[in-house]
Amino acid sequence: MPKAATRQHIIEAADRLFYQQGFEHTSFADIAENVGISRGNFYHHFKSKDDILDAVIAQRLTNTRDMLDQWEAAEDGPEERIRRFIQILIVNQTKILRYGCPVGTLCGELAKLGHPAQAEARELFTLFRTWLGYQFTRLVGPDQADELAMHLLARSQGVATLANAFHDEFFVDQEVKQLCEWLSTQVAKANLEHPTVT
Amino acid sequence: MPKAATRQHIIEAADRLFYQQGFEHTSFADIAENVGISRGNFYHHFKSKDDILDAVIAQRLTNTRDMLDQWEAAEDGPEERIRRFIQILIVNQTKILRYGCPVGTLCGELAKLGHPAQAEARELFTLFRTWLGYQFTRLVGPDQADELAMHLLARSQGVATLANAFHDEFFVDQEVKQLCEWLSTQVAKANLEHPTVT
DNA sequence: GTCTATATAGCGATAGAC
């Protein structure tokens, strides 16, 4: 098998396992078993476990950028795009109930480990923050855009954390509904203040 | 030193280290160094690491119950008590920026480990959920009480997660202010519907 | 490029002296 393909398999298995079991709790043996190669073979592709983590985060960054670009390319307005972000909680509900949010839980774990990849992982949040901020800028103007982006990110994180702890999908539905209402309220408020926008 | 005192020292050190470094990442050597005893001495007080975790969670449950009882005994109304809960984010701001929420991060880690103590850890959330639900019942009636309690818990968790990821205390202040406003809105809404309450 | 075998270190846990 070509080197790039095996490398990619390792990244995908590690990505999945880091999410499901946590970074530290996932061993080379776990990943090797998942990929179907031997432990020793890892070091032909990566020089350390931290190296695999870097590759996993880089992969997630790429995937997230692609997703946000696609959402940007679709023929939706900013409000509909933000609604699409909120819907992640529904689309990924099963995984979130089991493992929480991939971004939030990774950042949390790396913070406790004092791991050097913290900044890279945080960049995943920044990607969403910037993208949401851009949508809010067009929706309600630039003044409160970042504040609203962070607020929405925080609400999503909180829902994921409690949904994971209580395994409660009804709660997710309830909160998603409220988030959609909150978004409508923000749009209405902006339209009152600047009737020309939108 | 009497047995109970050493045991208590171990629990306190483990509690602190599990919070700061995570459960799995904290070794017996770490705890031993912190307490000032040898590794071998542990097993006179606990039969396993999971046993220490159980004791730590039990301790946190006791402390949390005591705190909520004290808040209940104070001469505040339900609104003021809920505001006191929100203020945890300010009071513990420094720790939250560094290590996140002690309850949320523990539940998250144990979920990834598939650890049997998950249910016990979740009980910490339930303690706040029930207490907040009780306050909301008196504030706006029983129908929406649990929903509001879960909503507030989720908002707090989200703030803690993002505050930890971005190390942003200004964001915490901002969100706490919004949470207080949200609470006032809930009270006002309830007073409109049931003018006799409060 | 993938394998087996192994080095090295740290972990949780145990045994037994004091």
Next chain:
DNA sequence: GTCTATCGCTATATAGAC
């Protein structure tokens, strides 16, 4: 009740055959 010494296991990482 606390210690030292050590077991058994698993982890990351390396060396070298194929």
